[in-house]
Amino acid sequence: MSYCSKLVTTLKPYIPGELPESPDIIKLNTNENPYPPSPKAIEAMRRAINDDLRLYPDPESRALKHAIAKRHGVDDDRVFAGNGSDEVLALSFLAFCDPDAPVRFFDITYSFYKVYASLFRLPANIIKLNDDFTVPLDKCLQNSGTLIFPNPNAPTTIALSSDEVRFILENNRDCVVIVDEAYSEFGSDTAIALLPEFENLLVVRTASKSHALAGIRVGYAIGSPALIKSLDCVKNCFNSYPVDRVAQAGAEASMYDDEYTAAVLEKIKRTRDRAVLKLREFGFACPDSSNNFLFVTHPKMNALDLAAELKRRRILVRHFPAERIDNHLRITVGTDEEMERLYSALGEIFS
Amino acid sequence: MSYCSKLVTTLKPYIPGELPESPDIIKLNTNENPYPPSPKAIEAMRRAINDDLRLYPDPESRALKHAIAKRHGVDDDRVFAGNGSDEVLALSFLAFCDPDAPVRFFDITYSFYKVYASLFRLPANIIKLNDDFTVPLDKCLQNSGTLIFPNPNAPTTIALSSDEVRFILENNRDCVVIVDEAYSEFGSDTAIALLPEFENLLVVRTASKSHALAGIRVGYAIGSPALIKSLDCVKNCFNSYPVDRVAQAGAEASMYDDEYTAAVLEKIKRTRDRAVLKLREFGFACPDSSNNFLFVTHPKMNALDLAAELKRRRILVRHFPAERIDNHLRITVGTDEEMERLYSALGEIFS
Numbered sequence: 001m002s003y004c005s006k007l008v009t010t011l012k013p014y015i016p017g018e019l020p021e022s023p024d025i026i027k028l029n030t031n032e033n034p035y036p037p038s039p040k041a042i043e044a045m046r047r048a049i050n051d052d053l054r055l056y057p058d059p060e061s062r063a064l065k066h067a068i069a070k071r072h073g074v075d076d077d078r079v080f081a082g083n084g085s086d087e088v089l090a091l092s093f094l095a096f097c098d099p100d101a102p103v104r105f106f107d108i109t110y111s112f113y114k115v116y117a118s119l120f121r122l123p124a125n126i127i128k129l130n131d132d133f134t135v136p137l138d139k140c141l142q143n144s145g146t147l148i149f150p151n152p153n154a155p156t157t158i159a160l161s162s163d164e165v166r167f168i169l170e171n172n173r174d175c176v177v178i179v180d181e182a183y184s185e186f187g188s189d190t191a192i193a194l195l196p197e198f199e200n201l202l203v204v205r206t207a208s209k210s211h212a213l214a215g216i217r218v219g220y221a222i223g224s225p226a227l228i229k230s231l232d233c234v235k236n237c238f239n240s241y242p243v244d245r246v247a248q249a250g251a252e253a254s255m256y257d258d259e260y261t262a263a264v265l266e267k268i269k270r271t272r273d274r275a276v277l278k279l280r281e282f283g284f285a286c287p288d289s290s291n292n293f294l295f296v297t298h299p300k301m302n303a304l305d306l307a308a309e310l311k312r313r314r315i316l317v318r319h320f321p322a323e324r325i326d327n328h329l330r331i332t333v334g335t336d337e338e339m340e341r342l343y344s345a346l347g348e349i350f351s
Numbered sequence: 352m353s354y355c356s357k358l359v360t361t362l363k364p365y366i367p368g369e370l371p372e373s374p375d376i377i378k379l380n381t382n383e384n385p386y387p388p389s390p391k392a393i394e395a396m397r398r399a400i401n402d403d404l405r406l407y408p409d410p411e412s413r414a415l416k417h418a419i420a421k422r423h424g425v426d427d428d429r430v431f432a433g434n435g436s437d438e439v440l441a442l443s444f445l446a447f448c449d450p451d452a453p454v455r456f457f458d459i460t461y462s463f464y465k466v467y468a469s470l471f472r473l474p475a476n477i478i479k480l481n482d483d484f485t486v487p488l489d490k491c492l493q494n495s496g497t498l499i500f501p502n503p504n505a506p507t508t509i510a511l512s513s514d515e516v517r518f519i520l521e522n523n524r525d526c527v528v529i530v531d532e533a534y535s536e537f538g539s540d541t542a543i544a545l546l547p548e549f550e551n552l553l554v555v556r557t558a559s560k561s562h563a564l565a566g567i568r569v570g571y572a573i574g575s576p577a578l579i580k581s582l583d584c585v586k587n588c589f590n591s592y593p594v595d596r597v598a599q600a601g602a603e604a605s606m607y608d609d610e611y612t613a614a615v616l617e618k619i620k621r622t623r624d625r626a627v628l629k630l631r632e633f634g635f636a637c638p639d640s641s642n643n644f645l646f647v648t649h650p651k652m653n654a655l656d657l658a659a660e661l662k663r664r665r666i667l668v669r670h671f672p673a674e675r676i677d678n679h680l681r682i683t684v685g686t687d688e689e690m691e692r693l694y695s696a697l698g699e700i701f702s
Contacts, residue, residue: 003526003527003551003577003581004578004580005445005447005448005449006449007445007446008446008585011585011588014587016587016592017407019407019410036402042404045400049397049400049597053564053567054564055383056381057565086590086591086592087589090589094356094470095358096355098357098358116588118588120471121472174352175354199354200354208407214404214407215406215595215596216596216597217408217593217595226355227355230359234362236364237467238437238441244595245567246400246566246567246598247595247597
């Protein structure tokens with residue numbers, strides 16, 4: 001007999017990017033930062049490995065939240081911290097969505113949103129992106145039901161300007177608007193500056209990408225104290241201590257090391273902008289990107305075949321088997337050396 | 352205007368034990384292990400602090416699960432790992448409970464169960480413990496709706512024998528039975544030996560208490576492959592990577608260091624058994640305990656007053672403002688030195 005809940009039978013889990021068995025594989029499939037974390041973060045984590053690990057972490061992650069607040073120039077009570085931005089997003093669905101007002105997101109977007117909606121039995125209103133994957137602003141103005149979108153959008157890499165986000169916010173004053181800025185430090189406008197004007201705005205961020213700390217699981221949200229209080233309430237009904245001692249110490253130190261983070265971001269952006277040109281030379285359609293990844297399609301070769309050819313050459317990229325984008329690939333920006341290996345592999349494949 | 356979900360307005364979060372500001376306070380309020388983690392775990396975590404922290408952890412925690420499986424003599428596909436046993440328990444409510452079959456738990460039990468039920472909008476059937484806080488076995492036989500209980504029960508410290516747990520399982524074959532064994536390594540029977548007989552049994556454990564790793568957040572469940580698969584499905588709909596790289600490494604190493612864990616458990620049990628006698632000398636009603644804490648009440652002094660008097664003397668203990676137990680205190684077993692300080696404080700208070 002089956003012992004699972006009826007809910008489980010309805011779920012289609014998010015599938016994370018493949019984890020290679022061998023270390024010599026070039027991993028351009030999960031948008032990790034190709035550079036190491038800040039040496040100050042490494043040092044802080046080493047210091048945190050001590051006998052105090054027998055003790056629970058601070059359930060409120062106060063020192064970490066303070067560092068995040070300082071970094072973004074906001075008060076501490078505007079910050080929430082969780083186990084990666086995925087946990088922050090999941091808890092947001094519980095904190096801000098109701099069954100009687102469908103949550104709104106794009107048809108092509110971070111695919112976890114749809115999963116959260118099913119997990120928490122929340123109906124969704126899907127907003128169809130334009131044919132060129134730009135956002136149809138006029139379809140984002142219902143002012144009912146939480147609206148959530150990544151900026152830049154994922155995996156399309158297309159970003160909204162600050163003015164466009166403001167326009168959305170001005171027309172959705174009665175519901176929560178969540179801007180998922182996992183990648184915004186790679187070059188798009190941020191909505192953080194709009195926070196004083198909009199009590200209903202929640203900006204979600206992560207230490208995984210720009211801070212190169214995917215391994216320790218820290219995500220955060222910035223919003224009005226009222227929104228943060230709701231998130232805290234839900235978090236304290238789920239798991240008192242989701243961010244461990246080592247993660248709190250590492251992310252805190254990284255938040256203070258702006259110089260290192262800025263230098264890493266600069267390097268990635270340079271490599272990325274060159275990659276856009278290179279991939280276009282190979283015949284790819286590749287829009288400009290303000291992420292640490294590119295979203296490409298090739299007129300002469302099917303995306304799945306291309307991913308397989310790259311994998312044969314020990315390079316992993318990401319393919320999403322979803323409508324409208326199943327002939328696209330998402331390619332993470334690696335180091336210059338890794339990208340050179342990608343270009344020579346593509347040279348072989350298209351020769 | 353209020354932007355929180357209707358759900359949030361109904362929630363009463365779990366309140367974790369107080370975190371002292373000063374390091375010289377004796378913390379007997381959150382059932383942490385008074386001894387440090389295994390030196391092998393510390394070493395493994397130190398090794399894990401490296402540039403690979405830029406990469407995501409293994410979402411499946413395979414090496415950790417293998418170590419857990421080895422430790423308990425089960426196959427790897429019978430193990431699930433999560434961010435502390437609280438996350439494992441929360442996900443279990445989603446994986447195994449349905450709105451049409453109320454989840455069952457005791458009126459006096461781990462207070463998070465009630466919180467999970469509200470968070471996921473699941474009705475509950477409350478089973479009232481006997482007046483002496485023993486479990487009324489005849490009231491646990493409905494064979495409908497998931498049944499969840501800690502063994503030993505918390506905070507009462509009263510344990511069911513393996514035969515009693517088997518009796519419950521034999522009479523609940525059509526629903527999931529979750530035995531929360533967070534404290535069972537401190538001396539109670541375990542249900543792990545019953546796993547081959549009962550496909551509907553899930554045993555939940557944690558590295559926080561017996562392994563002295565509360566700071567890194569690792570909990571796990573052992574059950575039939577079908578139950579584990581349901582938990583995996585729910586976890587992959589919530590957060591792909593809840594257990595970070597450092598936590599996976601530390602808990603894995605600790606699972607292999609049986610010798611160290613056994614020695615620590617032995618020390619705590621000796622201190623605990625002596626503490627039971629000492630507290631009875633002070634006039635407390637204090638049942639024998641197979642946990643790392645005691646559950647006491649005093650005929651001459653109100654529990655809240657006593658907690659305040661202890662706090663004035665820089666000793667924290669835990670009080671639960673809940674019906675039937677609001678004149679009790681939960682006291683964690685510390686080191687011998689810490690317990691001596693508790694006894695002298697009690698000597699002062701009752702002099």
